[in-house]
Amino acid sequence: MLTYSFKRLVQLFVTVLGVVTLVFFTMRLIPGDPISAMAGDNLSGAALDQMRGQMGLNDPLPVQYLTYLGRLAVLDFGTTVTTKLPIVGLILGALPVTVSIALGTIFLTVLISIPLGTLAAYMAHKGNRMLDNIITGVAMVLDLMPPFWTSLVCLLIFSLTLGWFPASGTVSLDDPAMLLRRIALPVLVLSMAQIATLARITRTSVLEVLNEDYVRTARSMGWSELHVLFRHALKNAALPIVTVIGLSFGNLLNGTVIVEFIFTLPGIGNLLVGGMNSRDYQMVQTLIVFYAMIFVAINFTTDLIYRVFDPRVQF
Amino acid sequence: MNELRPIRSALLDVRNLHTHFLTDKGTVKAVNGVSFQINQGERVAIVGESGSGKSAMAMSLLRLLAYPGKVVSGEINLEGRDLNRLSERQLNEVRGRLVGTIFQDPMSSLDPVMRISNQMIPPIMRHLGLSREKARAEAISWLDRVGIPDAARRIESYPFEMSGGMRQRVMIAMALSCRPRLVIADEPTTALDVTIQAQIVELLKELTAETGAAMIFITHDLGLVARFAHKVGVMYAGKLVEFGPVKDIFARPRHPYTQSLLDTIPPVDQLERRRLAQIPGFPPDMKLPVTGCAFKDRCAGAHRRCFEVAPELEPRGHGHAAACWLPEGLGAGRQMERALIPPMEPAADAGEDRVVVEINNLHKHFTTRSSLPWRKPPTVRAVNGISLRIRKGETLGIVGESGCGKSTVARLLLGLDPATSGDIFIDGMAQMVFQDPSSSFNPKMTLFNIIQEPLVVTGWGTKAERETRVRELLGQVGLDESYMHRYPSQLSGGQRQRIAIARALALKPSVVVADEPTSALDVSVRAQIINLLVDLKQKLRVSFVFISHDLLTVSYISDKIAVMYLGEVVEYGPADEVFNNPAHPYTQALISAVPIPDPEAEEARIQKPLSGELPSPLNLPVGCSFASRCPKATDYCRTHKMVLKPYSKTRETACHYAS
Numbered sequence: 001m002l003t004y005s006f007k008r009l010v011q012l013f014v015t016v017l018g019v020v021t022l023v024f025f026t027m028r029l030i031p032g033d034p035i036s037a038m039a040g041d042n043l044s045g046a047a048l049d050q051m052r053g054q055m056g057l058n059d060p061l062p063v064q065y066l067t068y069l070g071r072l073a074v075l076d077f078g079t080t081v082t083t084k085l086p087i088v089g090l091i092l093g094a095l096p097v098t099v100s101i102a103l104g105t106i107f108l109t110v111l112i113s114i115p116l117g118t119l120a121a122y123m124a125h126k127g128n129r130m131l132d133n134i135i136t137g138v139a140m141v142l143d144l145m146p147p148f149w150t151s152l153v154c155l156l157i158f159s160l161t162l163g164w165f166p167a168s169g170t171v172s173l174d175d176p177a178m179l180l181r182r183i184a185l186p187v188l189v190l191s192m193a194q195i196a197t198l199a200r201i202t203r204t205s206v207l208e209v210l211n212e213d214y215v216r217t218a219r220s221m222g223w224s225e226l227h228v229l230f231r232h233a234l235k236n237a238a239l240p241i242v243t244v245i246g247l248s249f250g251n252l253l254n255g256t257v258i259v260e261f262i263f264t265l266p267g268i269g270n271l272l273v274g275g276m277n278s279r280d281y282q283m284v285q286t287l288i289v290f291y292a293m294i295f296v297a298i299n300f301t302t303d304l305i306y307r308v309f310d311p312r313v314q315f
Numbered sequence: 316m317n318e319l320r321p322i323r324s325a326l327l328d329v330r331n332l333h334t335h336f337l338t339d340k341g342t343v344k345a346v347n348g349v350s351f352q353i354n355q356g357e358r359v360a361i362v363g364e365s366g367s368g369k370s371a372m373a374m375s376l377l378r379l380l381a382y383p384g385k386v387v388s389g390e391i392n393l394e395g396r397d398l399n400r401l402s403e404r405q406l407n408e409v410r411g412r413l414v415g416t417i418f419q420d421p422m423s424s425l426d427p428v429m430r431i432s433n434q435m436i437p438p439i440m441r442h443l444g445l446s447r448e449k450a451r452a453e454a455i456s457w458l459d460r461v462g463i464p465d466a467a468r469r470i471e472s473y474p475f476e477m478s479g480g481m482r483q484r485v486m487i488a489m490a491l492s493c494r495p496r497l498v499i500a501d502e503p504t505t506a507l508d509v510t511i512q513a514q515i516v517e518l519l520k521e522l523t524a525e526t527g528a529a530m531i532f533i534t535h536d537l538g539l540v541a542r543f544a545h546k547v548g549v550m551y552a553g554k555l556v557e558f559g560p561v562k563d564i565f566a567r568p569r570h571p572y573t574q575s576l577l578d579t580i581p582p583v584d585q586l587e588r589r590r591l592a593q594i595p596g597f598p599p600d601m602k603l604p605v606t607g608c609a610f611k612d613r614c615a616g617a618h619r620r621c622f623e624v625a626p627e628l629e630p631r632g633h634g635h636a637a638a639c640w641l642p643e644g645l646g647a648g649r650q651m652e653r654a655l656i657p658p659m660e661p662a663a664d665a666g667e668d669r670v671v672v673e674i675n676n677l678h679k680h681f682t683t684r685s686s687l688p689w690r691k692p693p694t695v696r697a698v699n700g701i702s703l704r705i706r707k708g709e710t711l712g713i714v715g716e717s718g719c720g721k722s723t724v725a726r727l728l729l730g731l732d733p734a735t736s737g738d739i740f741i742d743g744m745a746q747m748v749f750q751d752p753s754s755s756f757n758p759k760m761t762l763f764n765i766i767q768e769p770l771v772v773t774g775w776g777t778k779a780e781r782e783t784r785v786r787e788l789l790g791q792v793g794l795d796e797s798y799m800h801r802y803p804s805q806l807s808g809g810q811r812q813r814i815a816i817a818r819a820l821a822l823k824p825s826v827v828v829a830d831e832p833t834s835a836l837d838v839s840v841r842a843q844i845i846n847l848l849v850d851l852k853q854k855l856r857v858s859f860v861f862i863s864h865d866l867l868t869v870s871y872i873s874d875k876i877a878v879m880y881l882g883e884v885v886e887y888g889p890a891d892e893v894f895n896n897p898a899h900p901y902t903q904a905l906i907s908a909v910p911i912p913d914p915e916a917e918e919a920r921i922q923k924p925l926s927g928e929l930p931s932p933l934n935l936p937v938g939c940s941f942a943s944r945c946p947k948a949t950d951y952c953r954t955h956k957m958v959l960k961p962y963s964k965t966r967e968t969a970c971h972y973a974s
């Protein structure tokens with residue numbers, strides 16, 4: 001366990017360093033910089049240059065890079081270019097929205113796809129492939145629809161035409177009802193992209209387990225089908241399912257950026273979009289560090305959950 | 316039919332059971348009208364080749380068949396209730412409670428992510444209505460009875476923390492824990508070593524006798540049957556073709572199939588060696604309808620009537636019944652028809668008698684990677700100083716429990732692994748035949764290319780010469796030349812093994828190493844391969860190293876036997892001497908564990924299975940490596956290492972007290 005934690009820490013360090021470096025240089029490859037984005041055409045070239053000098057943007061790239069790393073090392077994440085607000089504060093403020101969307105999506109996905117996949121596996125085990133075929137068909141259709149497109153369609157139908165969900169309105173933890181109504185559609189959209197995949201994985205792994213000898217042993221001891229499914233089959237099928245859920249977080253973070261933008265939700269994704277638009281190097285870099293840390297944290301959690309489900313997994 | 320009428324007290328009365336598998340390719344009629352009875356406390360063995368419907372029949376009794384299997388019709392009366400008419404819910408009160416089940420593969424029959432306690436205790440609570448504490452105590456006492464040391468602690472283990480033998484004990488404890496009236500055991504020892512097999516069989520016998528439970532024991536090993544069954548049923552193509560008391564079945568089998576099966580087993584008394592009986596052909600495809608007797612295409616006694624009408628199971632006296640038109644089957648004279656194996660001709664000149672393989676003080680140590688860099692990595696001493704010689708045309712059998720280093724010796728001989736120390740001298744070349752030939756063949760190559768591959772690799776001969784050689788090899792292993800253009804997938808297991816042997820012989824090696832070449836084969840096919848090896852030995856004067864855990868076969872085919880234990884040879888000598896008069900306590904234990912296909916002889920034997928399991932080769936004991944399991948071990952043994960020493964003129968053994 002000690003070596004394992006150490007390995008994970010090294011992994012965190014290497015990931016963050018790599019990502020930071022990549023982002024640092026690609027940001028500077030994109031045409032435009034924070035000063036020109038902020039000023040537009042209003043200021044003279046000399047004035048802009050002076051501001052750049054103040055921010056150290058005229059230094060050679062390697063110097064800028066090292067300065068940045070130096071600040072990072074003492075956990076100085078800086079402020080935004082325009083409003084001079086501390087970036088960490090902004091992220092913490094936007095976090096609840098994104099976390100609600102992400103957790104909501106995972107919750108809904110798991111709630112629907114695991115029972116559905118299990119049922120499909122059970123029916124297939126008894127020789128009935130109907131639900132199997134339906135899930136495969138639906139999955140194929142859903143896979144063809146990008147979240148961007150589904151978001152727009154949902155927004156159009158459920159918010160703008162039917163008016164079931166508000167398209168705008170302040171979102172904060174103080175008003176949970178409003179928060180729920182605002183994030184309902186994004187959660188739905190993102191879940192749609194995940195449900196089919198997870199249901200299929202669940203179905204495959206449960207079906208495999210149902211053919212295992214120990215399932216027959218459980219039946220031979222007089223356990224009902226339901227008991228066999230829940231006590232033996234699901235628990236043994238959990239490893240691939242947990243892996244897929246862990247991996248789907250990647251897609252999910254991607255998705256939150258899109259839905260937050262389309263549904264105008266003040267989450268991390270929107271901060272990222274804003275940061276990109278204003279070429280706020282500091283903002284984008286800090287957000288990326290943050291995302292990288294989330295990834296490593298999810299990996300770590302997945303591993304821990306592995307251990308809960310399978311005593312054979314050792315670190 | 317009078318003798319087959321159910322006796323009132325019959326515990327289980329199965330009548331006309333039919334089970335089908337409704338597959339896409341057609342209906343497989345796996346069980347075709349099976350009827351039999353079992354009385355209280357009776358042990359019935361069901362034998363037959365794989366695919367004969369044994370498992371399908373047994374699983375049908377409790378409706379444990381997975382899709383697409385289905386019990387189509389029949390009555391399954393258990394204590395007067397027809398299980399076939401019970402609802403799933405009612406049946407769940409019978410499963411585990413009245414009938415316990417033990418499966419073949421202990422490695423996969425227990426839930427890997429659940430503690431033993433969580434698998435054993437809840438069924439006891441449910442079926443016997445006990446509280447959790449009481450049920451736990453009950454479970455522990457069962458684990459104790461099946462010989463799990465430190466049961467109170469081990470009950471909290473996971474299956475992966477136990478060996479195969481231990482897991483099968485847990486399985487038995489679980490199946491018996493609710494005090495069932497009937498135990499169904501489907502090949503419960505097939506996946507285990509001979510010594511463990513003997514322990515498990517002994518345990519099942521004791522426990523069922525104690526609790527008065529009846530047992531259905533499914534196996535393809537006739538020797539095991541003789542050891543402990545009261546009655547035997549022989550299945551062929553989904554039907555019982557013979558049923559009767561064990562002694563009758565062995566002393567006077569009436570069905571040609573049973574008779575042939577018995578004759579495929581190498582005899583214990585090998586003074587007069589005859590070729591083993593072979594059953595030609597294959598069992599019928601159970602998807603196709605059968606007219607007449609299902610065995611007719613393979614039966615030496617088949618006549619017109621057999622092709623027209625199927626014989627029914629008819630009484631033959633003393634509770635014995637057989638399904639054959641001939642009252643005595645092939646008759647008692649059948650054994651005389653099998654050819655005697657002539658004794659090995661003495662070598663024509665001295666050069667013919669030379670040593671072709673010599674191994675001196677061979678060691679192979681595997682060093683595993685250490686978990687922490689500063690800790691010394693553990694070393695597995697798989698082969699720990701062995702010396703052997705094989706003469707031209709001689710067959711050396713190597714026996715021992717799995718994990719004792721047999722296969723490592725084979726790999727070293729073939730140069731597949733480098734030795735840690737010691738010398739191997741081979742005059743000529745060594746070639747290999749594996750247990751499962753299919754995995755060593757490229758499925759996309761024709762058999763011609765598979766056989767000629769070693770020739771091509773070594774640049775042997777011209778194209779035409781190679782073709783002639785392949786034809787010659789096919790002839791030697793008893794396959795028609797037309798097989799040249801087929802692919803491995805079109806062959807049966809036995810035919811694939813013939814191809815493997817042909818390929819091994821292609822370069823005229825001086826020694827062929829065969830590692831468990833018959834273990835994956837069915838009894839009748841096994842006999843064919845053994846006969847083939849015996850022929851080749853006679854004809855070609857090739858030396859063989861025959862590695863197997865099947866002692867009866869090894870002693871039948873070998874000239875010399877080396878018994879291995881924990882990487883060492885503990886006894887070495889002529890096959891018949893070692894087998895009939897073992898000197899080392901380990902050899903004695905191994906041989907007493909071999910089931911003998913003769914119920915009378917089995918009864919007379921002292922049954923004391925070797926206790927314990929092979930210790931880990933990680934930390935070898937200082938003294939005699941067998942001391943931890945040896946009934947004769949003394950303190951001197953535990954502190955003093957013993958090396959192989961002459962025991963008689965022809966034999967060597969490594970025991971302080973062998974004399």
Ligand SMILES: Nc1ncnc2c1ncn2[C@@H]1O[C@H](COP(=O)(O)OP(=O)(O)O)[C@@H](O)[C@H]1O
Binds near residue numbers: 344363367371372601
């Ligand atoms: N799941 C299955 N699907 C189709 N056929 C099967 C299935 N299981 C067994 N069978 C067929 O049923 C017959 C009997 O098999 P089985 O009872 O396993 O034989 P045994 O136990 O004697 O080896 C064989 O022909 C086998 O191919």
Ligand code: SF4
Binds near residue numbers: 570608610617
């Ligand atoms: S009925 Fe005929 S074919 Fe069948 S076993 Fe008897 S003799 Fe052989």
Ligand code: SF4
Binds near residue numbers: 899900939945948
């Ligand atoms: S040396 Fe001792 S422990 Fe070893 S086999 Fe002989 S009697 Fe048993």
Ligand SMILES: [Mg+2]
Binds near residue numbers: 369370371502
């Ligand atoms: Mg079977």
